[in-house]
Amino acid sequence: MRIVILGxxxxxxxxxxxxxxxxGHDVVAVDSLVRRRWDEECGTESLVPIxxxxxxxxxxxxxxxxxxxxxxLDLRDEVSTAALIAAVRxxxxxxxxxxxxxxxxxxxxxxxxxxxxxNLLGTLSLFYAVRDHAPDCHIIKLGTMGxxxxxxxxxxxxxxxxxxxxxxxxxxxxxxxxSVYHLSKVHDSHNLEFACRIWGLRATDLNQGxxxxxxxxxxxxxxxxxxxxxxxxxxGTVLNRYCVxxxxxxxxxxxxxxxxxxxxxxxxxxxxxIELAALNPPAAGEYRVFNQFTEQFSxxxxxxxxxxARSVHGLETAIDHVPNPRREAEAHYYNAKHQHLLDLGLEPxxxxxxxxxxxxxxxxxxxGRVLRDTIEARVDWQRGGGLYRTxxxxxxxxxxxxx
Amino acid sequence: MRIVILGxxxxxxxxxxxxxxxxGHDVVAVDSLVRRRWDEECGTESLVPIxxxxxxxxxxxxxxxxxxxxxxLDLRDEVSTAALIAAVRxxxxxxxxxxxxxxxxxxxxxxxxxxxxxNLLGTLSLFYAVRDHAPDCHIIKLGTMGxxxxxxxxxxxxxxxxxxxxxxxxxxxxxxxxSVYHLSKVHDSHNLEFACRIWGLRATDLNQGxxxxxxxxxxxxxxxxxxxxxxxxxxGTVLNRYCVxxxxxxxxxxxxxxxxxxxxxxxxxxxxxIELAALNPPAAGEYRVFNQFTEQFSxxxxxxxxxxARSVHGLETAIDHVPNPRREAEAHYYNAKHQHLLDLGLEPxxxxxxxxxxxxxxxxxxxGRVLRDTIEARVDWQRGGGLYRTxxxxxxxxxxxxx
Numbered sequence: 065m066r067i068v069i070l071g072x073x074x075x076x077x078x079x080x081x082x083x084x085x086x087x088g089h090d091v092v093a094v095d096s097l098v099r100r101r102w103d104e105e106c107g108t109e110s111l112v113p114i115x116x117x118x119x120x121x122x123x124x125x126x127x128x129x130x131x132x133x134x135x136x137l138d139l140r141d142e143v144s145t146a147a148l149i150a151a152v153r154x155x156x157x158x159x160x161x162x163x164x165x166x167x168x169x170x171x172x173x174x175x176x177x178x179x180x181x182x183n184l185l186g187t188l189s190l191f192y193a194v195r196d197h198a199p200d201c202h203i204i205k206l207g208t209m210g211x212x213x214x215x216x217x218x219x220x221x222x223x224x225x226x227x228x229x230x231x232x233x234x235x236x237x238x239x240x241x242x243s244v245y246h247l248s249k250v251h252d253s254h255n256l257e258f259a260c261r262i263w264g265l266r267a268t269d270l271n272q273g274x275x276x277x278x279x280x281x282x283x284x285x286x287x288x289x290x291x292x293x294x295x296x297x298x299x300g301t302v303l304n305r306y307c308v309x310x311x312x313x314x315x316x317x318x319x320x321x322x323x324x325x326x327x328x329x330x331x332x333x334x335x336x337x338i339e340l341a342a343l344n345p346p347a348a349g350e351y352r353v354f355n356q357f358t359e360q361f362s363x364x365x366x367x368x369x370x371x372x373a374r375s376v377h378g379l380e381t382a383i384d385h386v387p388n389p390r391r392e393a394e395a396h397y398y399n400a401k402h403q404h405l406l407d408l409g410l411e412p413x414x415x416x417x418x419x420x421x422x423x424x425x426x427x428x429x430x431x432g433r434v435l436r437d438t439i440e441a442r443v444d445w446q447r448g449g450g451l452y453r454t455x456x457x458x459x460x461x462x463x464x465x466x467x
Numbered sequence: 468m469r470i471v472i473l474g475x476x477x478x479x480x481x482x483x484x485x486x487x488x489x490x491g492h493d494v495v496a497v498d499s500l501v502r503r504r505w506d507e508e509c510g511t512e513s514l515v516p517i518x519x520x521x522x523x524x525x526x527x528x529x530x531x532x533x534x535x536x537x538x539x540l541d542l543r544d545e546v547s548t549a550a551l552i553a554a555v556r557x558x559x560x561x562x563x564x565x566x567x568x569x570x571x572x573x574x575x576x577x578x579x580x581x582x583x584x585x586n587l588l589g590t591l592s593l594f595y596a597v598r599d600h601a602p603d604c605h606i607i608k609l610g611t612m613g614x615x616x617x618x619x620x621x622x623x624x625x626x627x628x629x630x631x632x633x634x635x636x637x638x639x640x641x642x643x644x645x646s647v648y649h650l651s652k653v654h655d656s657h658n659l660e661f662a663c664r665i666w667g668l669r670a671t672d673l674n675q676g677x678x679x680x681x682x683x684x685x686x687x688x689x690x691x692x693x694x695x696x697x698x699x700x701x702x703g704t705v706l707n708r709y710c711v712x713x714x715x716x717x718x719x720x721x722x723x724x725x726x727x728x729x730x731x732x733x734x735x736x737x738x739x740x741i742e743l744a745a746l747n748p749p750a751a752g753e754y755r756v757f758n759q760f761t762e763q764f765s766x767x768x769x770x771x772x773x774x775x776a777r778s779v780h781g782l783e784t785a786i787d788h789v790p791n792p793r794r795e796a797e798a799h800y801y802n803a804k805h806q807h808l809l810d811l812g813l814e815p816x817x818x819x820x821x822x823x824x825x826x827x828x829x830x831x832x833x834x835g836r837v838l839r840d841t842i843e844a845r846v847d848w849q850r851g852g853g854l855y856r857t858x859x860x861x862x863x864x865x866x867x868x869x870x
Contacts, residue, residue, distance in 0.1 A: 142576055173545055173595035177588055184587060185580055192576035216636040217629060226620060233619040238638035247661055251654040258650055262794045262848060391665045445665060
């Protein structure tokens with residue numbers, strides 16, 4: 065299959081590109097490289113050093129004997145996006161190329177507007193390019209479980225069968241997202257459902273949970289193939305942050321009561337889910353939604369899981385309940401379906417002490433690179449704020465730049 | 468009340484500004500004037516000549532003795548938008564300032580992206596300005612009944628009480644819009660509900676039906692106060708188009724079977740509905756939705772109503788079923804609630820032969836200005852296309868420019 069990976073320089077885009085390339089698919093990697101610039105702006109950095117996209121691709125060719133094509137492109141450049149799709153005529157595009165941090169979207173009006181502009185308009189530009197130049201192409205779009213929010217009823221996979229005043233309809237599941245970023249994904253979902261219904265495109269909308277872990281079969285093959293690892297208050301996901309806190313011996317910071325329950329999955333399941341979607345495309349005109357996660361946890365339960373994994377080695381882990389910078393329910397009903405990917409053959413990796421241990425070991429190897437001041441969440445959902453650019457990070461980034 | 472009218476140079480924004488000014492409110496009129504440039508681009512023009520915004524405001528002061536303040540502003544300029552809201556500190560803002568044509572949004576990828584960028588980002592910029600500089604201000608936002616699409620269940624006012632697997636929640640009504648423009652309004656609604664829920668803003672989302680008519684008490688006072696009248700295939704609404712076709716003696720063009728049923732209202736009810744919303748603001752943090760229309764008709768029924776009004780005068784009117792350029796159901800269930808504005812005191816103007824007669828009379832006064840080639844709908848929902856710029860319109864616009 066000829067497959068375009070958009071956002072191929074990112075945390076998940078890069079492992080996904082490798083996963084498809086390793087299986088013999090013809091991979092075209094595309095990225096604007098804006099993620100690395102956002103790090104500079106925020107004063108944040110991947111804990112694990114990551115190679116440049118050029119070095120990554122060269123190393124992959126050396127290690128695997130397989131070639132990945134590379135294009136630098138911002139999807140908002142609709143002319144170049146159309147030209148790329150027309151030239152490649154892919155069988156599938158996997159679209160990771162969005163600003164994907166809720167805190168980033170809440171820093172300031174400029175950051176919120178930038179997030180919705182980047183995500184919505186770039187993605188719309190992609191839909192037009194596919195419509196006009198590769199209408200049979202399967203669009204595999206990364207959404208988020210956060211689109212649903214925390215409704216008081218079961219979360220279904222994209223659609224809800226409604227009975228009302230004696231009549232029935234099957235409707236898009238109502239959304240109630242919790243950040244300007246999550247809103248952008250809700251908007252994308254509506255645009256994509258429209259593109260399938262009106263223009264006859266075929267698409268899979270993957271409402272992904274929170275990803276943890278750092279390593280896939282392919283990224284583990286060489287240090288230059290490693291993907292980024294974010295633990296800070298803007299880009300870090302919760303389990304990764306806890307693992308860093310455990311490794312450096314500070315309390316795990318749980319926002320508020322910690323009853324916030326979400327769907328989670330291992331990064332190895334992310335790449336497998338994308339593969340399963342690609343290998344089983346929908347019909348022309350079909351818009352389908354898969355909830356892409358494997359287990360539900362509250363953020364407090366996750367902290368306790370990390371504490372348990374440490375205690376096996378005789379280590380004590382403290383848990384701090386810190387003021388919640390977000391506006392969200394801290395105790396709520398949560399029951400989200402996630403059957404479709406299992407039906408296609410997903411064999412989930414459950415969260416294990418072993419996984420937690422291995423992440424913490426990775427952190428320990430790079431412990432000198434931890435920017436401690438960036439761990440604290442500083443973006444308040446009401447007042448914004450939150451760039452780091454501390455003296456520590458400035459010094460660190462200066463050293464990095466001089467290398 | 469100090470009230471900002473955004474989009475105050477438009478079909479409905481201008482009569483709304485006059486309506487509030489006439490009732491003694493302190494009105495600040497804001498517009499980017501892009502609507503007049505879009506006419507130039509499309510080769511379209513208001514049937515009735517309209518004065519410049521400066522002449523309109525000067526004439527209003529002369530006729531009424533009341534002053535309307537004027538600011539030219541594009542809401543996408545977030546710095547200037549914030550400065551305006553900070554300087555005026557309005558009690559309410561009425562937001563008409565969006566690209567409001569479904570066909571325009573379907574002309575090409577560029578037009579679709581422009582529509583979503585203009586509407587979504589300008590509106591988001593407004594929400595931030597209100598949050599940061601006038602948090603008690605009541606945002607009165609024009610949505611559209613088209614956000615709902617044509618579901619097989621009753622359409623409620625913004626929310627749906629859902630029972631599912633033995634549990635209940637009150638959720639945003641699921642949307643299934645029919646154009647890239649209608650999608651932009653769905654996105655706005657999600658952003659606005661979020662702004663109320665998370666930032667504590669107060670807002671009324673007015674899901675308006677299709678407006679007909681041309682005259683309000685205030686616009687009728689002087690020719691310079693007239694609002695625009697669009698009948699063409701891009702900007703025209705359906706009853707206005709039928710009236711032009713009847714006046715020039717060509718068949719009324721019904722898209723396909725004509726069973727497409729929508730909510731409609733008289734322009735005099737539009738300005739009254741906005742006033743009722745403004746006089747009865749929601750609580751801080753409340754997001755409420757009113758369905759703003761008064762009667763349901765299918766587009767074929769509307770054509771038959773025009774035919775009936777003409778037959779009273781002994782005139783025959785032919786109806787043509789033309790190929791439908793849109794992708795939409797041409798026979799469907801439609802039952803939309805519209806109780807909230809009635810509860811606030813709206814006394815609807817029903818569609819009458821008299822109203823149809825008066826619109827046709829207005830057309831007859833300006834019949835020499837009808838650009839016949841622009842009446843035909845040229846924007847195909849699949850293939851796009853559809854600017855006019857015919858020789859006739861080019862000649863006409865040239866003459867207009869030389870005046």
